[in-house]
Amino acid sequence: MGHSAAVWDYRAAIEVTRDWNGIVQVVLRSPQGASARVSLHGGQVMSWKNNQGEELLFTSSKAIFKPPKSMRGGIPICFPQFGNLASLEQHGFARNKIWAVDENPPPLHPNDSDGKSFIDLILRPSAEDLKCWPHSFEFRLRISLTTDGSLLLISRIRNVDGKPFSFSFAYHTYLSVSDISEVRIEGLETLDYLDNLCQRELCTEQGDALTFESEVDRAYLCCTNAIAVIDHGKKRTFVIQKEGLPDVVVWNPWDRKSKSMLDFGDEEYKQMLCVDGAAVEKPVLLRPGEEWTARLELSVVPSSFCSDNLDMQKTCF
Template identity: 55%
Template sequence: MMPFNVIQDGDGLPRIILSEPTGSTAEVLLNGGQVVSWKNEKRQEMLFMSTKAASKQPRVLRGGILICFPQFSNYGTLDQPGFARNRLWSLDSSPSPLPSVNNQSTVDLILKSTEEDLKTWPHRFELRLRISLSAGKLTMIPRVRNIDNKAFSFSLALCNYLSVSDISEVRVEGLETLDYFDNLSQRERYTEQADAITFDGEIDRIYLTTPTKIAIIDHEKKRTYVLRKEGMPDAVVWNPWDKKAKAIPDLGDEDYKTMLCVNSAAIETGIVLKPFEEWKGRQELTTVSSSYCSGQLDPRKVLGLA
């Protein structure tokens, strides 16, 4: 396992730098356990960050990859979307039982429940997060352990703000024929009818019982993100479009054009942990060059079906 570097950012807070031999890098904040940058070997940024990202502390930056726990959005009793992204995490010195991985730059973080947390969510937990960088791949492994003497349930999401060239030129494949909750229609349940999801207006959907692989194809950049996930059966697709973007204080008016959120999530059915049980999820983000046939990528090859 390759070491990571810790630097102080402009606010004097620690920022973790992961790097690997081909030249790709990732940056992680202990504030929120948030990934704020992932650059490929050509130094191209893969993650979106708002042009109005707040710079004052405490802050949650609009962009990168956020972890939402113990609930997502307002699907629960807490202020949306949970408190994990507002807490200061620590380096995890004993991330067992996860093994070391060769040829990866890895950092292990941990968040433990505090007395303040127990006032709003009365369950004692340990939330661990491993973030690993290798050539062309960013892997995140969240783990939740119940250290209480009673069972509890939770939901969780890894919110991936992906950088795209032009949202109107992007398509998402792998979610066709699936049921989804439409948050723009009072969470009505629908079935996806399109061959692929394309974008010409605001979208806010939770797709249910999704496959382990989803492809996000950026035609203009000839780049495809492949999202592979385990333990998180749902997927959230979100773009605010123009009117909603103008109403979000920490999002630039035109930012919606260059971002798309496709999130790994466990929302519809809460994850139940008995005392001292542990849950583990996994997300891998990779990028591949898109090859074209009649202007479209063959989704079967990207999704590993061919």
Template identity: 60%
Template sequence: MASSTSDHRRPLLPQGAEITTGVNGLDKVILRDIHGFSAEVTSWKNEYREELLFVSNKFSNHGSLEAHGFARNRFWSIDDNPPPLSTNPPNKSYIDLILKPSEDDLKIWPHSFEFRLRVILGPGGDLMLISRIRNTDTKPFTFTFAYHTYFSVSDVSEVRVEGLETLDYLDNLQNKERFTEQGDAIIFEGEVDKIYLSTPTKIAIIDHERKRTFVIRKDGLPDAVVWNPWDKKAKAMTDFGDEQYKHMLCVEAAAIEKPVTLKPGEEWRGRQEISAVPSSYCSGQLDPRKVLLSSS
């Protein structure tokens, strides 16, 4: 995982992290481990160099502030002196990044803050994101938060999501009206754009064809967004390939229904960890619920 730096200095990096030149000559950080796993801001690969995340071939950083926020396309700096975090075990590659508002940012969202992000690549390829947002302003502010994790899947119509059944959700396709999920799992037969509420700490995405299960673990993020544009919307989107909806699924940990409010000096923390584990569920040999129970 990585980010661009706003200057050309080369700080001392933790073991397993390296700075390279990315798109348009911008700096980016790549994390690597001894088994061949790697991660950067738009890429997460396993030891076979298979891409696990989805990025559109027409990827753009544009989008409304309301829908996407602004932290995703800002220049981040490497945090040389991060506050201590207990999540720093040995044999893990990691990097600490920090974002502070620019003058232009303050015109869009007039609040002073520090956004710290620790990105950790575990020895088994697990990817952990720990976000900390501190209010450095003189007055309270309120925000919503979501990790935009788009997973690469074989065929979205053959994918199941476990862990969100029977929960309430807000349907963005129906003016955020509240419903209750009725199925024993979420399957995909058309456009989906839902915010699931009070979700468990673990969610599983079972990809039958690839015999792979993505497991999402989260903390401090009570909601989960599930999104796929399907065919008509994909064709209408300028930053999305017409047929790419078939091979992507967005499941992201979030805090949306109840926005976070921070008083001056207060800090919020959220964490998301994603892992890819082999599964033979497509042949009926694995109960996907066991994946949720065993992946701690």
């Protein structure tokens, strides 16, 4: 049966369904009760719940669930660009395409394979994609739910073209929070960032923690391997750990921009915060035959957690 049978039959922890558009969704479950729901539309994580069944990701009540538009919420994958370029739609096309189940994924490190429910997906460019971005690639994505309910995403992008290409990338992660005024981020202290509200002006973070009183749209550069998003209202902390992703994008649209987005509620900015593991400042360059790997792990701990426990090793050298 090959590797695909092992993926689809892996324990009873995987459920395959279809949404109202007929698109396949895969539900992953952990032994303690956590779950994650993944759509083949965009390879997008639509939902991630903890052991108590509480939703940890934000989805707008006005989100549009109809291809080819990406859903506003969850974890859209931004590739081959994050932001806007003249030749490509905002945040690239990967989040708007129908992915396939990867029938023969190359082996991963044993630590990323054992004791988890997971699904392997793959995206290859269509003829339409090649017209707007003329580079052949294979994008393999493994989405795992660990035994303790953490969510793990591993992306591997291979250049199967005859010439080099470069790209930017982000896991555009919409976290669900109690109230944005009750949230702070630790692990960004003293870092340089590009302020997208000021024509990408280069600034330096001055505070001990990032808190929110107005619109924020920043790309923090050469960020630590782990940061903490502390939600005082829900008394929990999101721990974001990453490899291969030097930058962190932080975004909250606040009130004025919220009113301008058709697929976003006017007051929903209070219940969400995007914190993205990303590679956006310096494009990733891949030569023919080379592969790039990025890893993101999201976990939740009680708010008594102290960020001093995090491994604050730099990712840039």
